[in-house]
Amino acid sequence: AQSVTQLDSHVSVSEGTPVLLRCNYSSSYSPSLFWYVQHPNKGLQLLLKYTSAATLVKGINGFEAEFKKSETSFHLTKPSAHMSDAAEYFCVVSDPGNQFYFGTGTSLTVIP
Amino acid sequence: DTEVTQTPKHLVMGMTNKKSLKCEQHMGHRAMYWYKQKAKKPPELMFVYSYEKLSINESVPSRFSPECPNSSLLNLHLHALQPEDSALYLCASRLTTGIDNEQFFGPGTRLTVL
Numbered sequence: 001a002q003s004v005t006q007l008d009s010h011v012s013v014s015e016g017t018p019v020l021l022r023c024n025y026s027s028s029y030s031p032s033l034f035w036y037v038q039h040p041n042k043g044l045q046l047l048l049k050y051t052s053a054a055t056l057v058k059g060i061n062g063f064e065a066e067f068k069k070s071e072t073s074f075h076l077t078k079p080s081a082h083m084s085d086a087a088e089y090f091c092v093v094s095d096p097g098n099q100f101y102f103g104t105g106t107s108l109t110v111i112p
Numbered sequence: 113d114t115e116v117t118q119t120p121k122h123l124v125m126g127m128t129n130k131k132s133l134k135c136e137q138h139m140g141h142r143a144m145y146w147y148k149q150k151a152k153k154p155p156e157l158m159f160v161y162s163y164e165k166l167s168i169n170e171s172v173p174s175r176f177s178p179e180c181p182n183s184s185l186l187n188l189h190l191h192a193l194q195p196e197d198s199a200l201y202l203c204a205s206r207l208t209t210g211i212d213n214e215q216f217f218g219p220g221t222r223l224t225v226l
Contacts, residue, residue, distance in 0.1 A: 034215075042219060042220070043116075043202055043218050043220050044202070044204075045217070049214050094213060098160050098167060098168065100215060102154035102155060104154055105152070105154050
């Protein structure tokens with residue numbers, strides 16, 4: 001069975017400081033993992049994905065994530081937060097079929 | 113063309129109305145999804161179509177009726193909805209094979225049931 005746990009429901013950072021959003025997964029298979037961002041009243045946009053290639057994955061807008069199998073983690077990071085990064089972030093794991101499993105989300109606030 | 117479009121953007125309907133939501137993609141994706149999302153919550157899967165056939169129905173009430181007329185189009189027919197059905201309805205598509213297996217989401221339809 002697949003599942004995702006996002007360890008923080010809310011993260012608050014100051015503009016220009018690093019961002020860390022934590023995600024742990026459980027999967028019966030070699031997982032595909034994704035981070036999506038959702039701005040208010042918008043659809044979800046893919047930030048990055050891991051599909052068994054390089055364990056350090058670079059995404060859009062300066063975000064990256066590292067797949068750590070031994071820790072079953074896929075944490076999202078960014079060196080310097082920008083005001084436009086304020087949004088809801090979802091960690092997602094997929095199964096070999098067509099189903100995706102969402103974490104409960106992390107709301108990121110960026111303080112000016 | 114790498115986008116999923118959804119119409120309408122906003123919909124207000126009474127509990128006795130019949131309305132439809134529409135989703136379209138031209139990326140050649142063969143899996144299409146409907147999700148329901150309440151405020152501050154993750155999307156909840158409703159239906160999955162794979163190669164135009166319904167493959168997953170997550171025990172959704174019959175007042176929601178999906179339809180996939182062709183590989184590019186996905187509809188969600190609504191009838192006799194309840195106020196608790198008010199939510200953001202998201203459509204997504206996905207290439208079913210290969211490593212490019214992320215979902216592409218549309219902007220959503222904001223539904224209000226009065």
